[in-house]
Amino acid sequence: MNLSRPARIALRTAAGLGFAAIYLPLLLVLLGSLNPDRSASWPPPGLTLDWWAAAWDNEGARAALWTSVQAGLAATAVALVLGTLIAFAVQRYSFFGREAVSFAVVLPIALPGIVTGIALNSAFSTVLEPLGVGLGMFTVVVGHATFCIVVVFNNVVARLRRLPGSYEEAAMDLGAHTFRVFWDITFPLLRSALLAGGLLAFALSFDEIVVTTFTAGPGVQTLPVWIFNNMTRPQQAPVVNVVAAALVLLSVIPIYAAQRLSSDTPGGGRV
Template identity: 80%
Template sequence: MNLSRPARIALRIAAGLGFAVIYVPLTLVLVNSFNIDRSSGWPPAGLTLNWWEQAWHSNGARAALWTSVKAALGATGISLVLGTLLAFAVQRYRFFGRESISFLVVLPIALPGIVTGVALNTAFRAVLEPFGVGLGMFTVVVGHATFCVVVVFNNVIARLRRTALSFEEAAADLGADTFQIFRDITFPLVRSALVAGALLSFALSFDEIVVTTFTAGPGVQTLPIWVFSNMTRPAQAPVVNVVAAVLVLLSVLPIYLAQRLSSDTAGTSRI
């Protein structure tokens, strides 16, 4: 499609404004993490690494970081297993209710986080508390897995749709059993999709706050919750800026790697 010069200029301006709305605030967070002014005055009167040192020695921030890592790893592990199995079932087999299952798997990612959080909180209290299991790390992991499964499912099923079944059929004709076919043919073809799904799941779980608020017990504090609870404390403002900057930097890497892996289509074209 050929666009006129004014149209191209207008699109570039609109794109620039869109990117500015998204990334200028993130840049300000990064700059303020070095701002010598405790109140984050603008423009910065000077730059310092003092706030980064304080953040490093903050026991609360470090404990919250480790809690977020554990929750994200647990949610990612559950999502990999369930999302992969669901993707193979929906893509490779025909059965009654197949489309309904696919819809129900994808639905949680579209629901507002507060709705999911309230529903999970109610369910956990009704089902788990009678057995002596209260809100805690387990409920946080399960809560995060409800929407992380969608990410793995979408990545794997998209890869399976682009994967030639003739490779597996040829291996079967040559005498390979089901395990050998999966190990030597299927898994290498979907491996990058699994890694991409795992990275995106980890990033989503690591940054989640709404569902965590409703599923975490009193003793569980993830890094996003720590940031939110310390935002109104003037003495903690510089450290919060540092932690927010770290969250931004930690989120960039898995998203970038997942994007690169998702674009890898080598060996997946249909023949």
């Protein structure tokens, strides 16, 4: 499509303003983490890495980071197993209610986080507490898995739609059983989609705060929750800026890797 010069200028201006609205606040957070003053003065009088060292020495921040990593890895593992199984069922088999199942799987990521958090909190209080299981790491993992499953499901379904069934049929004609076909044929073709879905699921879980607030017990504090709880403490402001900046930088890695993997062809090469 050929656009006129004014149209191109308008589109580029709109895109530039959109990117500025998204990324300038993140840049300010990064600069705030290097500000030698405790107050958010602007422009900063200089640059320092002292607050980064202080953040690393902060026991609460380190504990919250480890909690986020544990919850993210566990939720990603659950999402990979359940999301892949549901994707195979929906894409490879015809059964009554298939579209309803697909809709039910995707719905949690479209719901507001506070709605999901309240619903899960009510369900856990009603079902688990009478059994002696209170809010804690287990409920956080279950809560995160509800929306992490969606990204794995979408990645695997998209890849399965592009895979011809003739490869698997040929392997079965040669005598390979179901699990051998999956391990030797299907899994290598799905590997990049699974890795991309897992990375996105981990990034979503690592950054989640709303659902975590409603599903975590008093002894469980993830890194985003730690940031939120310490934002109003003036003495912690520089350390909070450092942790927030580190969280942004760490989130870029799995998202970029997932984007690169998602653009792979089924055979692993580039299009």
